[in-house]
Amino acid sequence: MKLTESSLANPAAVAVVVALAALFGLLALLDLPVQLFPDIDRPQASVTTLWRAASPQEMEAEIVEPIETVLEGIPGLEQMEANVNTGFSAINLTFSVGTDMDASLVEILARLNRLQPLPRDATPPQVALGSDDANQSLTYFFVQKLPGTPGDINDYRRLIEDRVVPRITSVEGVAGVDINGAGGEELSIEVDLDLAAAYGIPLPQVAEVAARATDVSGGSFDAGRRQVILRFAGRYEPEALGELILAWRDGRPVRLGDIATVSVKRPEQVFFAYQNGNPAIGLRIRRESGANVLATLGEVKRVVAEVRGQELAPRGLDIVQSFDASLFINRAIGLLSGSLFAGVALAVGCLWWFLRDARATLLIATAIPISLLATFIVLQLTGRSLNVISLAGLAFAVGMVMDAAVVVAENIVRLREAGLGAAKAAIEGTRQVAGALLASTLTTVAVFVPVIFMRDVEGQLFSDLALTISIAVGISLLVALTVLPAAAGRLLRPGAAAADPGYSWLAAWTLRATDGRRRQWAWVLGGVLVPVLASALLLPRVDYLPPVKRAAVDVWFNFPPGMGPAAVDREIAPRLLERMRPFMEGERGPQLSNWYLNLWPNGGTLGARVVDESRIGELEKIIRDEVVAGLPDTRAFVAEGNLFGGFGGSSRAIAIHLQHGDGEALNAAAEQGRRLLAEKFPGANVQAWPNADGAAEELRVLPDDRRLAEAGWRRPELGTVVRVLGEGAWLGEHFDGERRLPIVLRAGPAAGL
Template sequence: MKFVEYSVKNPVVVFVGVIFLLLFGYLAIIQMPYSLTPNISRPTVSVTTTWAGATPYEIEKEIVQRQEKFLKNLPSLITMTSNSREGSASVNLEFEIGTDMKKALLDVSSKLSEVRGYPANIDNPVIRSTGETISPVVYLFVKSNTKQSVKEFYTFIYEDIVKFYERIDGVGVVDILGGVSKQVQVILNTKQLAYYNITIEDVITALQNHNINVSAGSLDYGQRAYRVRTIGLYENAESVYNTIVKTSNTQVVYLRDIASVIDTYELPTAPNMHNNDETISLQIRPTAHANVLELINQVRILTNELNEKQLKQHNLHIDWGRDSAGFIQDAIRLVKHDIILGILLAALILYAFLRSFSSVFVVSIIIPISILSSFILLHAMDRSLNVILLAGVSFAISMIIDSSIVVVENIHRHHGMGKRMFESCIDGTKEVLGALFASTITTVAIFIPIIGLKDEIGQLFSDIALASSSALLISLAICLIVIPSLYYSLAKLFAKNTNITRDSSNKSLQFFTKILFINKFQPHFSFLQKKIIFYLRRFKYTIDRTFVKIGIFFYDILAKFLTFCLQSFWTRIGCVGIFGILSIWFIFLLFPKLDYLPKGSQNFLIAYIQAPNGLSYEERLDIVRRIYAYNAPYMQSNGFQGNEQYPAIRDFYISAGTTSIYFYEISSDPTRIKDLISLMQESIDSVPNISGNVVEQGIFSSSGISESVDVNIVGFDIDSILKSANSFMELATTYLPGVRIRAFPSLDLNNREINLFPDMRSLAINGLNVKSFGNIVDVIIGGKKVGDFRNQEGKIIDLVLQSDNTTQSPEDVLYSQIYAPSGQIMPLSSLANIRQDMGLSQIRHFEQDRNILFYINPQSSMSLQEVIETINNKIIPEMKRQNTLQDNKVMMSGNANKLHKLATHLSGGFLLALIITYLLLTALYSNFFYPIIIIFTVPFALTGGFMGLAFVNRFIAHQNLDVLTMLGFIILVGSVVNNAILIVYQSLINLREYKMNVYDSVYNATTSRIRPIYMGMFTSILALAPLIFSSGAGSEIYRGLGAVIAGGILVSTIISVFVIPSLLIFALKPPHNKVV
């Protein structure tokens, strides 16, 4: 206790300590990295394998199934999914939170090294510490400054530009979309092949045997060692042209004798357009633990450098498309503004109760000291400055104010008892030290189960818990050391040995007028200054009298009702029973459905288009042109400034790949982004034979956490899965009206295929086998890549072998002429049976089983729990009744699974918080019954929390009971018990030290604490009000949480001042008797 007296006697030491805290707190806050939310993504590893020209079925069988067989046993693996598409395979591995990524990457690499039986011509698997589920955080667009098509610069961009972005810390992968790579095409002449008796296999073997360097080791000679190599790699098209294909006796057949060689580009496959220009898109996906804001800043700096150097030399430039930095900065700026506004509103309430500028100043100055000091600890714990952390700081403000008020009010009460200010500051602080310690420890302790939570939500909760706990622990020390010292110093400054409340305000008025009238002008304005002081005093007197009358009026009402509640055994029973029953009834009445994360959106809309499978490049290009033409009149780049119907489109991008078509739009007015949804949907509907959904980019999308419910239709037979999936889609549309449903892959089995079934006898007679026949077909249809080489500029050039028999239609395949080793030229139809079938463009696996995935995005008014219950209770039973489910299974993943686990964890966390609070209070009071009385306030807080949530839903914005909002109820356990602690603590002091009887002890403790209790309640609510009522970027994250805490504090405060004293009278006995 001596530290309180020391602080009062040595204000200079305390002042210097405060300066140190403010200085180091400021340094900490400017050094912390910025981000929208804490890192809340799971460790993810992706494995990508390329096999040029292979169909999805071949990819699935030869690559994916082999890799999954070994990867399924990885330690800490949570989920394994894969996607087999034409030419490539991707396997996505999601690990438990806390998994060491370096070890996980090594484990994946080790398992892949065990895979055997790959086809000979596949590329090595590429392992990355990111996955397809993590959304790009930056979109960049390469454009040409000349008439030369930007598509032709793909190789330059891929080899000379992308590498710089991949080196930036935090970049997981850089996707490059659009463009065509350089090729050297060898066009075979079928007649010349027959003339020289050369087969396609001979040509392939000759090209591959020539295009190689062979090392022969080293040769030691004298003092030197010489490396010996045989050089054969091609350097240009001419060296390819001079390849020797066959020799017989004296005849040498060169490639130029049987083929022509063309230095050209591959055929385009994916049209891309940004605003009005053709483009190559670079999409940057972060790693799971990236500092997104710093990553974006580094990308911006690098982009500017590349535009000034490498790209400028090639008449190219990169346009900055979309990034999330602006939204992050706006969200952090908004919550900072809300915190400052909350402090100012709380200060107004403090003045209304205290009517003393100095007292308000003391309490108000404690808030920034505590908050800035807390950032010292947060920076030491390597936290980022994000919206969640700042929300935790803002929630701590109300608790900091409560502690400050208790100390200031008690000092003022002791001074009103006739003590000197020095004694009042020491005695008043010491008297509430135990209560403050108990309330702070119980509040901090309830965060223990929160910090222990795993999953993404545990990462979110930990920032709130650490921010609030740091601020509260530091504020406890500051309240006990700084407040008495500062209060005593102000008392000496403003009014020696007089009433600080009365005279300090007059001194403050004089101080402000001295600021307004500079000393050298003061003689000329002394009269005006006196008048201003007079009217200010009069105004203050009127305001003070009004506040006093209001305060007395409500105090009398509360005191009379308290007297009524405590007057007899039955009134006390009635008070406890009625309020208890009403609270339980309201809890059941208002309990809403559960949701996962807050539904919020950024200034970013993305439309996913479902087009028929197997569309040609020209058809996809036509879709791009139609959608662009529909949106072009509304683009800001075309002069549109917005109107009442639509805001201007600031940024537009569309991509039409072979497996997916999508486009995005960004509004010039972020507050009107939702107005563009109808425009985007209309542009999709304007194109025949396609459909699509427009999805708002969620707040947590950059972390790979979507707002959708993921439903997997799992089975083995693709036809059966498609039948079940179509049934699910139809029923989901019926039972979940208004939801946006997207299937992946498409439900249309209309990807046209031409399957050749070789006649083994015919092949054998003509000197062929299945492999050589397949190579011939590959060459004839689209060209076969037989290798690559680096040209003289160092660029990788693909070497592609093609036939002069161009195929324009499926019928052309039937009559394509080939030269067989038997020496005959014959049509393909004589060697194989040809059949046209339908197939899938992609094959997806969920935990090794084939599946179709549905992304279900509910409306903002529909909770995740409602969607899950509808699927489980209506859709699946109806599918079973109609026998459309067959042998397949419906499995939920993603948020659906997480919600059930999290609800269980939070329920356990809530009970654990109650137990921790009870045990701490038991230890502090050395009594098992008093803590039960204190915890009796929790049901009233729950009622108030649900009322606050209902209020927000009714008057502000739709707010589901998401997991962040649920956290508010856990925080309430530690917050609302503080008022009960004050009443119990003071009652015990009255009973033991002042020798009052039980009734007087309880009544006096309650009435003497009504003012600080209600002061704390109003300041807490007004400090939280800006968080509840704000509607800017990221406000959805903390609005529900703030509403629950504010509502819980309001209702529990009003009720507890009546219920707690009623219970306390039953428990207290005079000191010579034992407590019940």
């Protein structure tokens, strides 16, 4: 073969190529991103919209239906699903595999530009590509208010937004930081209804006058040789807004401050968070695609430690990590790396045992590091990462990369023993087996190559495995045809292997056992039927992915129907905090390393991690039987967390989608189905989303147009009154030079329906 002959003629060049491959392979290994799983790119997009205080019915009619109408018919769109809640809607778009998502994003934005104007206080639709899975979350932190620190945890939200989040976001590899908890501040106008009635000031008039207090641009005009900009500064500063004149009574002005209190404050809290028993605000840190998870996590921890000492500790606050992916990454990579090195040692040991020649063993074993280091180069060039899947592929390839080298070396030694010279034996020995080795390598690669081109979740998850094995086996063939023959003349010696009487006995027994046509057919049939029968009898349970636990207990709550978040925090949260306190403080076992509690309207979640991971099962039983037991009208689902939970589902989870035009009938059917499934499968986590029995009671105001006309009112004005009496009517925005504050008119605390 010309390739082999060129290698023999230029051994120095072969040595240089091997050295460069080893060098660049090491550099690639050090530069490869390290993460737990490969990046999973789902052809999905989402369109989210916020509209404060809007009911689900309003969100559906005014927001979701118009957006769905303009998005229908996008090329490649397979499914469009909308989730609607109070003041929030999310439309999830799923595209066919192979869709160009950049082009789809342009198409989505172009269609949204054709959307009719949404309500004034609704946010513009926000479009995001991809899905919000756990693999995109780098880590979670909670900023805690320590015991003895004055004020409420939400009083420090501005500090977190201005001092903590920018420091973390600036870390290379961090895509963003999401803050959970209360919303931003607002300019609140709280009307005393009794005083407004006493002065005869209707609420629609207050809303109309307050909303008109804004700046107006008049353009520009020429003043001689100069051009002057004309602008009306009609906006009040928050502290002066109370001086706004609403009406005149008995020759005296009635000002806004006479019937209302104007202040900058936070809205009523609907999200509550606790960590380790302390009030907290959660921070979800998202990673950039392709970021080195371990390096990014290390830098984030360093920055968080600085922020803790400089900004939070002096104010009686602390920041504690809740979920640390580096623990699982280091553990998984350490386990696979240990298996990889153990596999190399066992493969080399077995090779020496059969060859009994240290030089031959060393020469053949060089195929392992050369093949693996070259594989790292290809992984970096193709934009892959070092994860449990790619490392598993390398571990599988360790024994396979020596096959070609063993065959070539044995054939060269055989020819040397037959009397051929070193160079002639190397060329002829390689030529004789090259065709068979090429066929063997191609058949091995052909098994894995189709996985590389699979575009769905399965292909993206396991393509790293197929790629590493295919590359390593292919490079091992190249090593066997070039590097080994070039070195064989100097390292391989004829007759070096010592005779082993055991081999002779085994060969003699094999000949006796296969003597005759009947015995040969018996061995052939036995070699086929026995493995088939054993496979049928020992076939393991089929599953999508193995259940890999993450040493944490997760709890999901469905709280009593219609129970407000403040009531849940006031009545249920203290029980959970008290029941978890002994485990956190070490009064009872198992000792917790940390735990958290998140509460939101109609639901919540609790997560706990133990110091001694071997006792996670004990903690799960305690939380199920003691911590969440006995909560009034509350359903709690307890399970140990699964690391593979974000990769497209499991055989342990079945989704049933119900559709109907009648919402009430649909809720009734969903609740009945949930109860039947819970009875049929005791202990199963059966949930309905949205919670079929979680709808709050509705106090519906029906207008009487005749009475409204007699009073000189119109329907929109009555709608304004309803909003004021509820969560407040949005009047506009106030810009203070740094931030925009929504202006909200609401009834004072003394008001009640």
